[in-house]
Amino acid sequence: MTYGHWLDHAQAALAEAAAAAGRDTAGGHADTAGVMAARRRTYLELRRLAGLISGVDAPEATTGHADLLVNAGRRMSKAGPGVILGAGCWAAAGPVTPSRPAPISALGRHLAEAATALSTAGDILASHLDPGRRPRTPEGAALRAGAGRTGGLADIASLAHAAVQVDRRLPRWLGRTDPTLRTVYRPVIDAAGWWTRSRYPTVLRQIAAHSDGTSVLRTLDVAPAGSRATQLRPITNLADITDVVDTSRAWLFGHAAQATVGQVAAAARLAIAICATAIRTPGAAADEVGASGNRWKAVVRTLGHVADLGGAVDSSIVDRCVAATGWLAGRIYGAQPIHPQWTDTVKALHGKLLGLADASHAAMLHAVVGGSVCVRSFSDETERGFERRGLIHHAAGRWQRASLDDASIEEVLDALRSVALANTGEDIPAGERQPAAVARAAFPAAMTMFATPARTITTSLLNHRDVRQTRSRPR
């Protein structure tokens, strides 16, 4: 049973509950207590779901506080819909009821059914996250990144609106019974009255209307059980980013023969994100870091002209680099100003990018020589083949198998070498590189540290390329 199944189940139960509230009257003390407890549990489960989807737990708001949020939310700018929704559900839940006996009446049974279905739905979402709400599955990672958030919150808003329909009938349902009960549950009826007469029903409809089709979250099932070793390692701090950079560098060096353009591009994007973060760090050498970011930007630009011949390769390196880039953008870069305690780590991270460029260069060389790269081909046919899409002219190029002589490959390798050589103090214009001498000056540590067969091949390829370049472009 999927998450969507349980939401549908809860929606149907709430519709039944609304019908029962309009049709029946309250029974005795025990039944009324059961109804009130089930009602409260329904709202608390809705709040839990809103928190799981939005990634933010709404405050335990009073009705006044919730009113402030929902009215400020006219612009939907300050508080997000997840917070507005969660705070409203908490306030609507009302105070804790004295006991929680099993409901007897139809209203109580349907409300309890809805609460249980919502609880199961929440457990399905929670199974993709660990207790700290960090992702433990790819779907959990997507959820944390915001995938399906709008549609997911629209579903919860729709359910909350169904609960409003129950609450609209609740005073009448309770009003026909023993006056003592009306006194006991006055605070709950007040909360329900506020909830149904406030701006919330309108806002709930607005949030529900944001749904664009069927939320992808509805497809989720319970996450498969897995050992800690096989679970996705979430990015939770800067040390994890350091780990990603170190791992990517080591992998690109150690497995250069299997490296792909996609991996180098993902590493380059992460490098740019690190440079951007470093610029915002207090005390950063903005000029130096900015120049470094520009060199990496050139790498990404040139990589746009090449591709993997075999298409996408599932790679944990790419996944980790993408996750690290997203985490830096969402958690660190957005936190302005960057906390001083992160300064040293960000600087150290920036320092590691030289090695990453070195490894990326070696990997690209291997990929090109191995024949697994293609480059964009500009032909007369392409130039003549511009089409119009409305106002915009565009043309589709072609891919052709790459060789070391291709201009696009030269640009990529030059761009990567420019980053790798940056801290040697030598600013060598493209096309004027010293051959083996510069390579040896730039990579001495790597040449001794990685004296494995793979590295030896890399170095010889590097020299080979530089010699040919020198021959074709005499200085």
Place this chain on the structure above:
Amino acid sequence: MDYLTAAEYATVTVPTAALDDPILRIGFSLASHAWQHCAADGTAAADWDMFGVLVDGVAADLYVGAPPIIVAIDDARLTDSPEVRSVTVRLVEAAAARLDKAAGDASADTRQRWAWALAAARLRTGVEQLR
């Protein structure tokens, strides 16, 4: 054609375009063009870079191995102005909304729907960097 006109045209066209319509890819290409060619320094450049890597990463994931696309844009350089930022933000938001709509199609492959939803979320994170 200048960047602003092209981006505005793409913004109004993307929401109703089919997923295989080149206009969506043209939109990504335009956003990357703005990132690569916008003259900015310091923290403003960092904002563009953070935006750019997220948008470029999404485009790379969505169009793996697709033949390269060349969009004819006149402006070799752009100035980092509120107008350029606003137009670029609206363009990427339109692309994110289109991907969200695709992710909401219950008849599509589930894995593909997740990929679209995640791409939309990453684009929105990118947009936040330029606000």
